[in-house]
Amino acid sequence: MYKGQSGMWSWLFHRISGLGILLFLLVHIVDVSLLGFGPRVYNDGILLFDSVIVRLLSLALVAAVFYHALNGVRIMVIDFWRKGVLYQKVMFIAALVVTIAIFIPFAIIILRPAFTPVVAWFFQLPTTASAGH
Amino acid sequence: MSGLSRLYGGSRPAGGGFETFSWYYFRISGVALFVLVIIHLILMHITTDVACTTYAFVAARYANPWWRLFDWLLLTIALTHGMNGLRVVIDDYVHNPRTRIVLLSASATLLLIFFMLGTLTLITFQAVSPAGQACLH
Numbered sequence: 200m201y202k203g204q205s206g207m208w209s210w211l212f213h214r215i216s217g218l219g220i221l222l223f224l225l226v227h228i229v230d231v232s233l234l235g236f237g238p239r240v241y242n243d244g245i246l247l248f249d250s251v252i253v254r255l256l257s258l259a260l261v262a263a264v265f266y267h268a269l270n271g272v273r274i275m276v277i278d279f280w281r282k283g284v285l286y287q288k289v290m291f292i293a294a295l296v297v298t299i300a301i302f303i304p305f306a307i308i309i310l311r312p313a314f315t316p317v318v319a320w321f322f323q324l325p326t327t328a329s330a331g332h
Numbered sequence: 333m334s335g336l337s338r339l340y341g342g343s344r345p346a347g348g349g350f351e352t353f354s355w356y357y358f359r360i361s362g363v364a365l366f367v368l369v370i371i372h373l374i375l376m377h378i379t380t381d382v383a384c385t386t387y388a389f390v391a392a393r394y395a396n397p398w399w400r401l402f403d404w405l406l407l408t409i410a411l412t413h414g415m416n417g418l419r420v421v422i423d424d425y426v427h428n429p430r431t432r433i434v435l436l437s438a439s440a441t442l443l444l445i446f447f448m449l450g451t452l453t454l455i456t457f458q459a460v461s462p463a464g465q466a467c468l469h
Contacts, residue, residue: 228450264370
């Protein structure tokens with residue numbers, strides 16, 4: 200059943216996304232534990248998540264979580280519904296499409312704060328220049 | 333059998349042993365995580381920007397014990413689901429008995445340590461005042 204093309208890819212993506220999410224979970228348990236050291240230390244840790252690079256990594260996490268969740272539903276439909284296997288390929292494509300559909304608004308919302316200063320700087324440049332000397 | 337993991341789907345392990353329990357656990361915890369993780373993602377990335385998930389934000393949230401319970405369930409279920417996944421991956425790729433034992437015990441230890449660290453953080457958190465700024469910028 201899983202030897203087929205789409206079955207293999209769905210399995211591989213499920214495994215890779217799962218391991219990636221687990222790695223993040225372990226890091227996340229450690230960064231949350233900084234709470235015990237008070238506001239300064241904890242906020243310094245959070246500052247890292249605010250950086251553009253970690254915001255991009257968060258996007259990878261969002262994609263991994265939604266793919267893993269939706270493909271998990273697909274696996275359960277195959278397992279618990281007699282006719283589920285017949286739709287396994289359609290459901291794999293659906294999981295990918297829905298992941299991308301959810302990913303786009305998440306990406307815009309998560310990246311917007313990182314690019315707002317850049318956009319503001321770009322558009323304010325002429326005003327700042329004329330306001331100068 | 334194919335080279336793919338026997339636990340991935342469509343082949344529930346018979347016998348009623350740990351593998352059968354594991355097969356059901358992946359699915360039951362998966363349903364719970366579907367809800368818990370998506371709520372968590374929306375709360376921490378959509379309704380609040382990460383730059384505002386500061387100490388003060390956590391202090392306000394953890395004033396409500398139900399959010400601590402929510403986070404503890406998330407911690408426990410995600411960690412056990414994920415570490416059980418790691419166990420399956422080790423089972424699939426590591427065939428040397430000695431290496432297997434080392435890696436499996438290492439992941440069991442890791443599970444215990446991270447579960448304790450997370451639980452301790454959740455239980456012992458007591459907000460200091462002043463709690464600091466609401467957002468980082």
